[in-house]
Amino acid sequence: MSDNIRKYSHKNPNLFELRLTSCLDGYSNTKGKPGLPEPSSPSSRRDRRALSTIMTHDVNTLPKHEPAFNAFSEAFISDPLPFMHKGLRHQGVLKHETTLDPIYSLFRYEDVKHVLLDWETFSSAPINTDLDALNLGRATENFILMDPPRHNRLRALAQQGFFPKVIERFLPRAQRIANERFDYALEADRFDLVNDVSAQLTIGMITGILGLPSEDWPVIRDWTNVMQRNTMASFWLTEWDHERSEGVERVTGEMADYFHDHLQFLKKHPTDDNILSILMTTELDGERFTDEEIESTAMLLLLAGNETTTNLITNFVRCMARYPTQFDLLKRDHSLRNAAIEETLRLEPSLRMTVRSVCQDVEFHGVSIPAGNSVALWLMAANRDPDVFDNPDQFDLTNKRPRHLSFAAGPHFCLGAPLARMEADVAAHTLLQRVQHIELLSPPQMSDNGNLNNILSLEARFEGY
């Protein structure tokens, strides 16, 4: 093993030790990044994908006969927890050998957090600049896939729309939509918690925030449904999935055209009641932002903020139904609302994992990860790490917990976290005011993308006061 390898290990369960022996200089994006192989052409990549059957086997740290998991398997999608616990137990590193790029899963809280913070070694830009394999269609120019310093400029722009005083302006809108949706749910004999309540609230909010006509709701729901199926899918799929890739191609094309037209409309009708209009007039360091930058930011906000928050609200209600003693506790003491939302986020993170590209050889707990590979960071497992959380699998409103990683950490910490928390708080407040009993009438229908904790539909019944 060379001296240039960064080594990470837990000698003692509570002690995270980082032995740092050398470090690369910073860089702005993957192009020309040291340690990463040159990209191949899109067509050759596509062909390789089409032919490849990805073998998700081996694992340096597991007995040879024990297969690693595949996040797109039915077993994983319906219940990822056994896999998360296994990953936490087995030294925290699992290697998934594929015919293309191996991917190494990390599970432990300190490992995941460390990678999220160390953006110079672990880049957000896709490995090999292989955007084609990531299947992002026209959604590639967004800052979630960039590293500092390029990332900083666009994030600083979008940040203008997420200051508390801007978010507060949308509070009455959130409450009005929540009231309407709870009216509907309380009157219905049974309703779909996702499509009749949570998604309506979050799409109603994102359309208001981006200044989009509310009648575009169905098309936005269609876009987000197609895109959620694809999120980080290429890391686990056993073969190239044409249906998914064609859907993404179509949707990102439609979205790019839609936001292009929308910006022209906003220019002709100036206002300051939505984030995009605010961004168009914002200057940072004497510079305005280009239409293309604002359009790609709008696409990112629409995609990053929609399903994630829908799932937070759905899972909050679901947790209240599944843990009735905790629901009773909350009914008696509404000041625990914030703790209830954070516990939901910790146990049911909307993104179960995220990915980083390794730019320098590293070693975790004796497993070497060469530059040019990817690491899957299992936020869901990190949030249940017994070295960090007491009784990690319990939903516990009274336990003061360390900070969970559901919104990530470091330079890419979720920009929309205050908005998501505000929407969840409005839903929680409305639930506590109006609902005394929740009955879940069906198992959750999960998305076929195991990277996400995406519930597509869940039948429920409310009993009001």
Ligand code: HEM
């Ligand atoms: C419960 C709801 C949400 C969850 C769990 C969530 C989770 C996350 C996570 C884990 C990341 C980091 C991804 C990475 O670095 O690989 C992220 C980034 C981001 N999120 Fe959220 N998100 C939520 C809601 C929202 C909302 C409502 C918006 C905006 C409307 C939003 C906008 C963003 C943006 C723009 C980024 C990229 C930040 C950057 O790259 O600097 N998110 N989110």
